[in-house]
Amino acid sequence: MTDDAAVWLYAVTRGPEPGGLAALSGVAGAPVRAVAAAGLVAVVSSISRAEADEQQLRQNLEDLDWLADTARAHDAVVGAVTRSATTVPVRIATIYHDDDRIREMLTEHQAAFSATVDLLTGRTEWGVKAFAASNGSDTSSGEAVSGESAGRAYLLRRRAQLRAREAAEHLAAGHADRVHAELGTLAVAARRHPPQHSRLTGTRASMVLNAAYLVDDTSTDRFAEAVKELDEQRALLDLHLTGPWPPYSFSRIAEVSA
Amino acid sequence: MTEVASVPDYAPEPRTVALIDLLDRVLAGGVVISGDITLSIEGVDLVHISLRALVTSMLGDPP
Numbered sequence: 001m002t003d004d005a006a007v008w009l010y011a012v013t014r015g016p017e018p019g020g021l022a023a024l025s026g027v028a029g030a031p032v033r034a035v036a037a038a039g040l041v042a043v044v045s046s047i048s049r050a051e052a053d054e055q056q057l058r059q060n061l062e063d064l065d066w067l068a069d070t071a072r073a074h075d076a077v078v079g080a081v082t083r084s085a086t087t088v089p090v091r092i093a094t095i096y097h098d099d100d101r102i103r104e105m106l107t108e109h110q111a112a113f114s115a116t117v118d119l120l121t122g123r124t125e126w127g128v129k130a131f132a133a134s135n136g137s138d139t140s141s142g143e144a145v146s147g148e149s150a151g152r153a154y155l156l157r158r159r160a161q162l163r164a165r166e167a168a169e170h171l172a173a174g175h176a177d178r179v180h181a182e183l184g185t186l187a188v189a190a191r192r193h194p195p196q197h198s199r200l201t202g203t204r205a206s207m208v209l210n211a212a213y214l215v216d217d218t219s220t221d222r223f224a225e226a227v228k229e230l231d232e233q234r235a236l237l238d239l240h241l242t243g244p245w246p247p248y249s250f251s252r253i254a255e256v257s258a
Numbered sequence: 259m260t261e262v263a264s265v266p267d268y269a270p271e272p273r274t275v276a277l278i279d280l281l282d283r284v285l286a287g288g289v290v291i292s293g294d295i296t297l298s299i300e301g302v303d304l305v306h307i308s309l310r311a312l313v314t315s316m317l318g319d320p321p
Contacts, residue, residue: 006294006295009293052295053295054295067281068277071277071280071281071284071285072277072280075280075283075284088289089283089284089287089288089289090288090291091285091287091288091289092284092285092288094290094293095294095295096294096295097294097295101294105291105293113289116289127279193282196278196282212283212287242276242279245283248283248284248287248288249283251288251289252289252290
């Protein structure tokens with residue numbers, strides 16, 4: 001019943017309604033459906049009013065299990081729609097009171113959504129992450145030295161290691177800037193996300209580039225090859241290509257909307 | 259090349275997508291429109307920060 005449910009928005013496409021929506025389940029397992037207006041289609045599912053409460057939502061977002069499940073459910077729907085139509089993904093936790101409000105929103109932002117669909121058509125988002133390559137730096141304990149001088153030697157060695165590491169990271173950051181510029185020439189648009197903390201990536205190497213590229217589908221192979229080549233050329237960097245992604249990093253309507 | 263561009267295959271297995279890469283995108287990307295109920299951008303940034311704190315505490319303090 002729409003009376004006791006709010007509406008979770010996943011993505012917007014241009015009509016006709018993308019196929020296969022009925023087979024999808026969304027956030028909290030809710031069935032996915034389409035709401036159409038102004039030549040656009042919003043992909044939505046119902047969510048209980050209790051879960052749609054702003055306070056509750058804020059709390060839920062702090063709960064890593066809820067956030068992980070919800071992010072994956074949101075992305076699964078966005079990804080499925082992206083496979084059948086050019087899709088403008090919407091940020092997680094964008095909720096409307098009812099289908100009428102969705103229709104109003106589509107009508108209000110019609111021109112902006114349309115322009116964004118045009119920008120994204122025939123293009124795909126790819127991610128590239130670069131880590132400062134570990135050079136297998138000296139982790140050996142060195143020769144055995146006894147007593148006070150052993151402690152001193154350890155401190156000196158430790159300090160030298162840290163300094164070397166800082167220098168290597170600085171150098172790697174410079175290389176990352178050049179890699180980003182080079183990959184940018186093969187993309188229609190490029191955007192840098194903040195590097196992920198090593199505690200989250202689960203690796204000790206520090207991330208020096210966390211970027212997204214919007215690439216013409218006719219250039220996909222060229223782009224992937226460029227990443228591979230740059231990875232081989234730049235010994236200081238480990239490059240990782242991720243994707244294809246729905247165009248999360250390139251979906252903005254603010255600039256176009258009045 | 260005259261080949262038809264291959265249609266990218268959107269990862270059918272959500273589990274293979276690293277959660278942290280996904281959060282970069284679903285929390286900080288996507289169209290931002292004000293829903294009837296929605297979190298402000300400031301709210302989302304806060305979420306990111308507290309998420310970091312949460313994960314850090316899960317993984318334990320740095321040695």
